[in-house]
Amino acid sequence: MKNSSTALNLLFSALFGLASFTTAQAQNSLAGMRDVAKHDDLSRKLRMANQSDPIRDLGPPAGKSDEDPSLPMAERDLVKSSAVFSYRGYLTLVPKRAVLHVPPALEGRLAIVNGAKVQTWKNFHQSNRGWIRTMEVSREQALGHVAFSEEAAKAISDSSVVVVATYKGGPISVLPLKEEDQVPSRDDMKPITFQKQ
Amino acid sequence: MKLLSLIYFLAVFSLAFGSAPASADDNYTFFVRQVQMPDELEWDMDVTQQGTDQSALPINPNGARFELWTVKSTPLTSYLLDTTYVNSYIPVSTVSITSGDPYEVIPRTRADQPFTVTIDVSGLSSDPSAPAAALSVKLLRHVQAYLGNDNGQAVNRGLATLLSQGSIDSNGRQELTYAVNAIPGGDRTKVKGEERFSVFSLADYQSPESQLDSDFIQIWPVASSSIGGIDASTLIKARAPQVTLNLVDLYPDSYTYAQVYQGPQVLGTEGEIVPGSALLVDGTIPRDAILTIEDWDDVIKEDGEWTLEILTTTPFGIDRLEHTSFNVERTIRVNGAITSVE
Numbered sequence: 001m002k003n004s005s006t007a008l009n010l011l012f013s014a015l016f017g018l019a020s021f022t023t024a025q026a027q028n029s030l031a032g033m034r035d036v037a038k039h040d041d042l043s044r045k046l047r048m049a050n051q052s053d054p055i056r057d058l059g060p061p062a063g064k065s066d067e068d069p070s071l072p073m074a075e076r077d078l079v080k081s082s083a084v085f086s087y088r089g090y091l092t093l094v095p096k097r098a099v100l101h102v103p104p105a106l107e108g109r110l111a112i113v114n115g116a117k118v119q120t121w122k123n124f125h126q127s128n129r130g131w132i133r134t135m136e137v138s139r140e141q142a143l144g145h146v147a148f149s150e151e152a153a154k155a156i157s158d159s160s161v162v163v164v165a166t167y168k169g170g171p172i173s174v175l176p177l178k179e180e181d182q183v184p185s186r187d188d189m190k191p192i193t194f195q196k197q
Numbered sequence: 198m199k200l201l202s203l204i205y206f207l208a209v210f211s212l213a214f215g216s217a218p219a220s221a222d223d224n225y226t227f228f229v230r231q232v233q234m235p236d237e238l239e240w241d242m243d244v245t246q247q248g249t250d251q252s253a254l255p256i257n258p259n260g261a262r263f264e265l266w267t268v269k270s271t272p273l274t275s276y277l278l279d280t281t282y283v284n285s286y287i288p289v290s291t292v293s294i295t296s297g298d299p300y301e302v303i304p305r306t307r308a309d310q311p312f313t314v315t316i317d318v319s320g321l322s323s324d325p326s327a328p329a330a331a332l333s334v335k336l337l338r339h340v341q342a343y344l345g346n347d348n349g350q351a352v353n354r355g356l357a358t359l360l361s362q363g364s365i366d367s368n369g370r371q372e373l374t375y376a377v378n379a380i381p382g383g384d385r386t387k388v389k390g391e392e393r394f395s396v397f398s399l400a401d402y403q404s405p406e407s408q409l410d411s412d413f414i415q416i417w418p419v420a421s422s423s424i425g426g427i428d429a430s431t432l433i434k435a436r437a438p439q440v441t442l443n444l445v446d447l448y449p450d451s452y453t454y455a456q457v458y459q460g461p462q463v464l465g466t467e468g469e470i471v472p473g474s475a476l477l478v479d480g481t482i483p484r485d486a487i488l489t490i491e492d493w494d495d496v497i498k499e500d501g502e503w504t505l506e507i508l509t510t511t512p513f514g515i516d517r518l519e520h521t522s523f524n525v526e527r528t529i530r531v532n533g534a535i536t537s538v539e
Binding site for chain 1: 224226228240243244253255266270271280335338360361362363364374376377379385386406411421465514515
């Protein structure tokens with residue numbers, strides 16, 4: 001009886017080569033066979049587990065414990081927090097404040113078109129350089145610490161194409177210009193450095 | 198030693214979120230968004246599907262949050278795959294979850310199986326005058342059931358239940374073992390959902406409590422089954438009857454079959470596989486099936502009591518889902534007498 005069943009198993013395994021484990025392995029483990037778990041057993045296990053949650057054993061949480069800090073991220077949505085450009089069956093996302101200028105004639109391209117295939121910014125921009133111009137900004141300009149020059153501001157507002165702010169080629173939001181007394185000192189804004197491991 | 202004004206990040210996109218985004222699917226496009234604290238200035242960097250890169254945007258003194266997203270084209274939907282907050286004195290942490298199932302894309306296990314959460318923390322300060330956020334981190338455990346027919350694709354993680362929380366104030370590795378999951382649900386064999394373990398930094402000057410790392414494990418229900426068309430009252434005198442196997446919640450990596458052997462049911466007995474009864478599941482979610490078995494006389498060769506069982510083999514071992522015994526009596530006995538006429 002064993003030989004015939006093993007042969008059947010091997011045949012089945014050969015037919016379904018994607019199996020994560022073989023029936024031969026299943027045969028080998030027959031000795032460890034058990035009846036399927038029952039609700040009562042699992043309920044008992046859960047009651048015991050609830051009495052000693054390893055996390056609680058670590059000690060009371062530091063900081064706030066009445067608020068769930070994961071909630072803001074659970075509600076975050078990249079599409080909703082982005083500006084979406086769609087054109088000729090493709091679309092891409094950039095941070096909302098990265099779009100510095102959209103001439104009225106091109107406003108229709110700042111919208112979601114159902115069915116459009118999502119592309120990275122780099123790929124989308126390569127195919128749409130004719131109507132999207134990038135403007136490299138400094139970190140201080142993006143933070144709203146330094147204003148654009150008059151010439152740059154005029155060039156943006158007069159542009160007949162869409163203007164997107166970029167930093168090292170990646171779209172970056174440009175925050176509203178801060179009042180002088182709200183701008184941190186250069187020392188305060190010194191970037192964090194990390195030691196290479 | 199070279200000073201880096203940039204932060205390395207590792208973007209390994211082979212992970213998936215829930216069961217929804219397949220990792221290597223052309224319908225998904227990946228984005229890494231860096232959010233600078235406290236003003237939430239946002240910058241996108243171009244990423245490929247797998248690799249390591251540096252951020253070109255120096256991090257503000259208040260730190261930055263890195264978000265790894267995948268975006269599906271139709272319908273346009275974004276999934277947050279991972280997020281981490283970095284700052285100069287904020288500790289670094291990693292969370293990983295393992296179970297008896299070696300499947301690597303998403304940690305997963307079955308409702309009756311244990312799992313282990315491993316948390317590594319480094320960079321915690323031992324200086325008591327250091328800011329609180331440098332002295333300890335917070336560990337959270339969330340549980341969430343997948344409702345109805347959902348298998349994680351439609352779950353709203355904002356509705357997860359924060360089950361417990363604690364603190365870690367020393368560097369090193371912590372291993373937390375859970376004998377069983379705590380997914381909400383009445384029938385403990387049929388719960389399905391996910392447990393998430395996250396390490397958060399403490400709130401700091403102008404920065405909220407922020408996630409350092411997180412991992413989740415999917416919990417799938419225990420399989421169940423029923424056998425129709427045959428039971429203990431069945432007496433097979435000719436052909437074996439048509440039998441129906443109703444299989445429910447077969448584990449995503451499982452091999453399920455019916456076997457028969459002569460005699461009453463004894464757990465662990467090796468029998469002969471009933472032709473047409475085997476089903477292989479190699480996927481990401483559980484599967485139901487109804488199998489109709491016909492022409493299986495060849496495996497019941499002799500008269501007497503027989504047992505039919507449904508077995509399922511998974512990475513956790515072999516489980517007997519259901520069994521029934523029946524009787525076979527095919528030998529024709531003729532009661533008669535031979536007489537002769539002289």
